[in-house]
Amino acid sequence: MLSIETKSLKKSFGDVIAVNDISFSVKSGEIFGFLGPNGAGKSTTMMILTTLLKPTSGQALISEFDVTCDAKKVREHIGYVQQETTVDEYLTGRENLLLQAKLNHIPKNEIDLRIDEVLELIELSDKQNDSVVTYSGGMRKRLDIAGGLLHRPKVLFLDEPTVGLDIQTRRKIWEYIKKIHKEFDMTIFLSTHYMEEADSLCDRIGIIDGGEIQVIDSPENMKNAMGNEVISIIMDDTENKNLFLSELKKIEFTKNINEDGTKITLFVSNGTQVIPKIFQISSELKIKINTISLTRPTLDDVFLSYTGHEIRDDDSLFNRRREHAKMKRLRS
Amino acid sequence: MNSLMYDTYTIFWRELKRYKKSRSGVLIRLIQPAIWIIVVGNIFSGTQPLIQSVGFDGEYIEFMAPGVIILTAIFTSIFGGVNTLWDRRYGFMNKALTSPISRSAIALGKMSAISLIAALQASLILGIALAIGVTFPNLIMIVPIMAIVILFSLGFSGISVIVAATAKSQETFWGMINFLGMPLFMLSPALFPLELLPNWLAVVAKLNPVTYTVLLVRELMTGVSDGGIPILLSLGILFAFVIAMIGLASYVFTREVNKPF
Numbered sequence: 001m002l003s004i005e006t007k008s009l010k011k012s013f014g015d016v017i018a019v020n021d022i023s024f025s026v027k028s029g030e031i032f033g034f035l036g037p038n039g040a041g042k043s044t045t046m047m048i049l050t051t052l053l054k055p056t057s058g059q060a061l062i063s064e065f066d067v068t069c070d071a072k073k074v075r076e077h078i079g080y081v082q083q084e085t086t087v088d089e090y091l092t093g094r095e096n097l098l099l100q101a102k103l104n105h106i107p108k109n110e111i112d113l114r115i116d117e118v119l120e121l122i123e124l125s126d127k128q129n130d131s132v133v134t135y136s137g138g139m140r141k142r143l144d145i146a147g148g149l150l151h152r153p154k155v156l157f158l159d160e161p162t163v164g165l166d167i168q169t170r171r172k173i174w175e176y177i178k179k180i181h182k183e184f185d186m187t188i189f190l191s192t193h194y195m196e197e198a199d200s201l202c203d204r205i206g207i208i209d210g211g212e213i214q215v216i217d218s219p220e221n222m223k224n225a226m227g228n229e230v231i232s233i234i235m236d237d238t239e240n241k242n243l244f245l246s247e248l249k250k251i252e253f254t255k256n257i258n259e260d261g262t263k264i265t266l267f268v269s270n271g272t273q274v275i276p277k278i279f280q281i282s283s284e285l286k287i288k289i290n291t292i293s294l295t296r297p298t299l300d301d302v303f304l305s306y307t308g309h310e311i312r313d314d315d316s317l318f319n320r321r322r323e324h325a326k327m328k329r330l331r332s
Numbered sequence: 333m334n335s336l337m338y339d340t341y342t343i344f345w346r347e348l349k350r351y352k353k354s355r356s357g358v359l360i361r362l363i364q365p366a367i368w369i370i371v372v373g374n375i376f377s378g379t380q381p382l383i384q385s386v387g388f389d390g391e392y393i394e395f396m397a398p399g400v401i402i403l404t405a406i407f408t409s410i411f412g413g414v415n416t417l418w419d420r421r422y423g424f425m426n427k428a429l430t431s432p433i434s435r436s437a438i439a440l441g442k443m444s445a446i447s448l449i450a451a452l453q454a455s456l457i458l459g460i461a462l463a464i465g466v467t468f469p470n471l472i473m474i475v476p477i478m479a480i481v482i483l484f485s486l487g488f489s490g491i492s493v494i495v496a497a498t499a500k501s502q503e504t505f506w507g508m509i510n511f512l513g514m515p516l517f518m519l520s521p522a523l524f525p526l527e528l529l530p531n532w533l534a535v536v537a538k539l540n541p542v543t544y545t546v547l548l549v550r551e552l553m554t555g556v557s558d559g560g561i562p563i564l565l566s567l568g569i570l571f572a573f574v575i576a577m578i579g580l581a582s583y584v585f586t587r588e589v590n591k592p593f
Contacts, residue, residue: 013592050430053592072432080430086423088346090353102342103431105335131353147427 001028002064003155003187004049009058011044018044020211021058026189026204028154031181033202034191035303041211042191043083046159049189050080063154076105079148079186083159085140087132093119093143094128097150104151118146121183122176138169142176149180156180158190162197174200195300209307222302229271230295233264233278236288247281262290271296336440339433343441344448350415351449358453365404365457369397370464372523386525387556390467397461398549399522401481402542404454409485410513412446413492417505425589435589436582439497443489443581450485451478466553473552480552483574484545490577497588522546526559534559541573 004026011019019041026032034042047053049060051071059066065073087096094115101111119125122142132140141161148156161177162170174197181188192198198205199219206216215222235241238261248257248266253274256267268274271294282289373393383395419425428438455478462468491512499505520542521529529537537543544566551557 047592050426052426052429054590075430075432078430080427082423082426084423086427088350088424090350091346095349099342099346100427100431102338102345103428103433105338105432 002026003028003030003062004032004189005061005064006045006049007059009045009048009060010056011041011048011053012056017211019048019055022208022211022213023058024206024213024216026155026187028187029185030203031177031188031190031201033198033205034189034208035193035195035198035205036191036208036307037193040208042208043159044211045208046080046157046189046191050078050157051075077154079151079153079156081145081148081156081158081161083163085137085144087135087140087143087147089133090131092129092131093124093135096132096143097147100147100150106151114150118149121149121179122146138165138172141165141169141173145173145176145180149184149186152184153186155187155189158188160192161190162192162194170194170197177201195303207303207306214306223296229268231266231268231271231274231278232291232293232295233266234290234292235262235264236290238262240285240287244281244285244287247285248278251277251281336434336437339437340441340444342433343428343438344445345441347415347442347445348448351445358456361408361453362404362456362460364407365400365453366460368403369393369400369457369461372396373400373464376523382528383525386527386558388525388554390554393461393464394466394554395525395550396523397458397466398553399520399546400461401454401457401477401549402484402520402522402546403517404457405450405481405485405545406488406517406542407513408450408453409446409489410492410509412449412489413442413494413496414502414505416442416493416496417499417502420589429589435586438589439490439493439582439585440578442493443486443578446489446492447482447485450489451482454478454481454485468553469555477549477552480545480548480570483570484541487541487570487574487577490574490581493581494584497585516540516542519543520546521550521558526561541569544569544573 002025004024006025007023009019009022010017022041022045034045036042044053048055049062049067051067051074054068059068061067062074063077065077067074087093088099091099097115097118098111101114106114116125119128122145124139124142124146127135127139132143135143145158145161148158158177162173165173177188177190178201180186190197190201202219204216204218205222207214235244241259245257245259245264248254248264251268251274253268253270254266255269258265266274275292275294278292279289281287373396376396377392380392383390383392388395416425419428425438429435458474458477468474492509495508495512496505499508519533519536519540521537522542526534526537526543526547544561547558547561548563548566548570551563557563
């Protein structure tokens with residue numbers, strides 16, 4: 001069964017197209033991540049899926065309910081944890097959860113039990129009667145996430161769940177998300193601009209940029225599809241270089257070679273097996289290698305290769321498109 | 333309907349919780365009306381003959397005390413909606429909007445909380461008035477007076493919620509509220525008898541719901557009616573105003589929060 005399905009979803013604000021013709025689906029129980037820089041259209045998409053915005057055209061379904069015509073039904077099926085922490089500072093942790101429980105129409109006789117349960121899950125039981133003002137950023141975020149879980153939604157939306165948190169806290173939040181996923185078997189849809197986050201949490205990732213989905217796949221497949229690990233060699237001198245290059249090209253896993261002076265860069269698919277072969281060839285040809293390095297592609301490289309720019313707020317669209325074309329050539 | 337009541341109560345509960353935790357504000361908000369009743373009440377004490385000419389036999393301060401009670405209600409309730417802007421800015425609104433509660437319930441919950449808070453503030457001013465010597469023909473009248481203040485504040489908080497839902501910024505909100513609040517207070521018989529207002533002003537005042545509320549509270553407090561408007565008519569107009577504001581506020585609020593902020 002599909003938890004989320006969008007068909008040619010589009011949202012424009014005046015002349016600005018925030019989300020352009022997005023179609024994807026998320027299976028029940030999956031953790032699906034939207035990865036993209038600020039302004040890519042992640043939050044807009046999420047706001048459409050959570051019924052906060054109406055799409056300009058196209059359709060979006062949550063648990064088979066349409067977000068425009070059946071908004072109320074959709075709201076009964078979702079939990080939404082926003083990018084900003086939205087807990088009420090003046091209330092205690094427990095009061096915040098009580099409010100959330102009431103907003104989501106949890107039956108009166110179950111409220112206390114559910115609150116105890118999620119407080120335990122996020123390890124805030126001992127702080128529950130303190131005012132949220134005294135909580136740290138990480139604790140507030142945990143409380144926020146707990147609020148989104150309380151009514152056991154079918155689909156949990158997490159908009160940039162760890163933005164602005166330090167790395168330890170971030171890892172802690174990832175643990176909670178994994179725990180939640182295991183314990184409640186929810187579909188989780190999250191957006192992030194952190195590579196490691198998408199990598200460590202998501203079953204599948206959609207890379208979104210400029211309002212369009214560039215690719216959807218599992219993080220592993222994406223990295224493998226890049227095909228190439230990168231081997232950089234620096235030779236002592238350029239003697240016999242052409243012979244060396246032609247021999248290197250014959251290595252089974254080599255996909256592409258760049259050379260520049262004494263530096264040779266190989267894009268290979270099975271780097272650990274290529275390196276011994278390189279040494280074999282070089283000793284046969286009596287070529288002295290100064291340094292050699294093997295780097296694995298990261299999701300950063302994947303992102304770079306699909307969007308033509310690194311993941312950060314960005315310069316002109318024109319430059320991006322040009323870069324994009326360049327990277328496409330490189331990939332093929 | 334049942335769920336609308338439940339949802340309204342949820343928001344009402346949340347607003348009151350927040351109010352309770354920010355108690356320091358209570359006293360600060362009392363300062364201004366206290367100044368009105370103590371300072372202005374005494375400055376204008378020389379106007380007693382004028383007041384007496386329309387049938388009041390007490391001091392000026394007794395005449396204007398109902399006006400200051402309503403002043404407190406006006407400003408507490410018209411400022412009360414401002415946290416709607418914070419809620420939209422800091423995400424509580426989105427949280428509520430993505431939950432299954434109805435949009436009207438958010439507006440109504442806020443309005444009922446504001447009106448209770450306004451009544452609370454007004455009752456403190458009533459206490460100050462009693463303390464500085466304003467007398468009541470019958471202390472039991474406090475009950476209907478507070479009921480009227482609650483009702484009136486409920487309607488007036490509707491204005492605040494409408495402005496807050498429409499305004500996109502604090503600046504717009506405060507601009508609009510100041511534009512509305514003071515004139516509505518001034519264009520009423522809060523400080524001066526309706527009968528003694530110049531004709532055109534009296535006409536404007538009669539279009540103002542504040543006028544009827546002041547007249548009602550004044551009649552209950554002093555036992556003297558002003559301007560020859562019967563109690564039932566004033567009460568009818570007040571009820572109509574409140575019902576209209578409830579309808580208008582839920583409509584405008586629902587429409588506005590569905591737009592991106």
